Amino acid sequence: MTDPAHWSLDRDPPRDSALAGRLRAAGGGAPDSEVDWDRLQSAIMAAAGGSRPGVHGAEREWWDVVVRWRRAAVAASVAAILGAGGMVWRGGPAAEELAISEGTAPESVALARVVADYPDDAVLVSFLDNARADEFTAWGDR
């Protein structure tokens, strides 16, 4: 081991390799081989992401969250607009399919023409308020 007299307050003494060897051989070293460093690093960074300081060291503010999610929000908006446009485009042909055909029975054509003059909700209310099976039957038999 190092000469006991060889030391100074002004500078570090040489390392005592013999003493270090004994301490290490006796298991005095930190058991760093047992540590999963990748897992520890990931845990620290995951926790760090959840406690990000603000510009002035404060906790995260709502605008930080907005900024973080802005790309996702833009993408979702574009997708929603495209989806709505697609639905409108597909709605056109469906309306045409519901158009009155000349081949339909005369009573149905007459009813359809009357109904077409009123808003859809008014027609629906009328049917729900007044329609009974006997009335439909009587009207149909006329």
Add this chain to the structure above:
Amino acid sequence: MSEGAGPPTPVAPEPTPDAEEAQALSRVQDGDVEAFDLLVRRYMRQAYAVAFRVLGHREDAEDVVQEAFLAALANIRTFDTSRRFGPWLYRIVVTRGLNFRKARSRRTTDPLDDAGAASGVPGPAAEAERDELRASIGEALANLPERQRMVVQLFELDGFSGAEIGAMLGISPGTVRWYLHEARQALRGMLAHLQESAG
């Protein structure tokens, strides 16, 4: 690290951070948490060694390392980026470790037993000899005052310099060297019988 013979030292005693570290510190201070990763990778192992010296328990040491990094991040804007991050972090580790130890004082820890578990599996004779050596050194270390024990382990085993240890423990480098001198003397005295039996 200091000059002299012995194992290579893991931490360089640079008074200022290198360019990579300075840039990472600056980015973290501007709110870029991803840049913190470089500091974690660079100082994680040394921080763990310090925590283990304080706590003597592997899992507790890992917990304290994580806590210390998060505490450093939370206070990063108060840090002077012209200085190295490591010594500041180690000081946080020591403080947190001491608090952690107080909070869990009911838990019994034996650093040498825990550390010994990391070793390989020797034969019966070698194991008996090793057990005797471990017991002797464990007893010798346990008889040291805590600061002397930490100083000698941090210096001889973990490769920290006197200045670095002083910064961690909040004492002057000269005091660290005095503790180191005292610890070495005490260990030599207590382990003399091992040298005689070996000779």
